[in-house]
Amino acid sequence: MGSFNRVIDGDYLDSKIGKRSGTVVLKDRWDGQFTLDHHSVEAYQRVDTREEKKGYKMSNKSFLGGLFLGPFGALLGLEKETVRIHKVAVKFKDGKKSLLELDDELYTKLLEQIRDCS
Numbered sequence: 001m002g003s004f005n006r007v008i009d010g011d012y013l014d015s016k017i018g019k020r021s022g023t024v025v026l027k028d029r030w031d032g033q034f035t036l037d038h039h040s041v042e043a044y045q046r047v048d049t050r051e052e053k054k055g056y057k058m059s060n061k062s063f064l065g066g067l068f069l070g071p072f073g074a075l076l077g078l079e080k081e082t083v084r085i086h087k088v089a090v091k092f093k094d095g096k097k098s099l100l101e102l103d104d105e106l107y108t109k110l111l112e113q114i115r116d117c118s
Contacts, residue, residue, distance in 0.1 A: 004085050005106055010098030017100060024110045037113040041090055044114060047099070048087040 007015045007026070016027045017036070027033040034040055084104040091097050102110065 004083075004101045004103050006101055007098045008087070008101045011092075011096035012098045015098075017102060017106060019106065019109065024106055024113055035113075036090070036110055038115075040092055040094075041114045042093045043091045044110075045089045046086055047089050050085050051082050052085055054081045054083045 005017045007013055007017065012026060012028055015029065018025060018027060020033070024036045025033045026036055084107075086102050086104070086107040088100045088102060088107065088110070089097070090100055100110075
């Protein structure tokens with residue numbers, strides 16, 4: 001499983017994407033950071049969506065298994081957590097282009113911020 005919430009191709013290659021004060025920002029190594037919204041993004045297109053197994057999470061099955069069967073039952077009840085990863089092609093208003101890889105939470109927030117730009 002690779003890391004996500006980053007730029008995987010294009011002008012801002014290897015830059016990280018995160019949330020700051022409730023907005024999605026691109027953290028560039030050279031230019032600092034800027035907000036991804038309708039002021040900075042000219043166009044976007046979702047290229048791909050996939051699901052990855054992130055890790056184990058406790059569930060009710062794990063709790064009940066631990067209650068009745070001890071530690072072995074708790075292990076049997078563990079579930080893999082599924083995360084949706086989106087690849088989004090973005091064209092910025094300054095002419096630069098990048099391919100972003102975002103988890104579902106940041107993808108949804110990004111769409112809210114730039115929905116009126118395309």
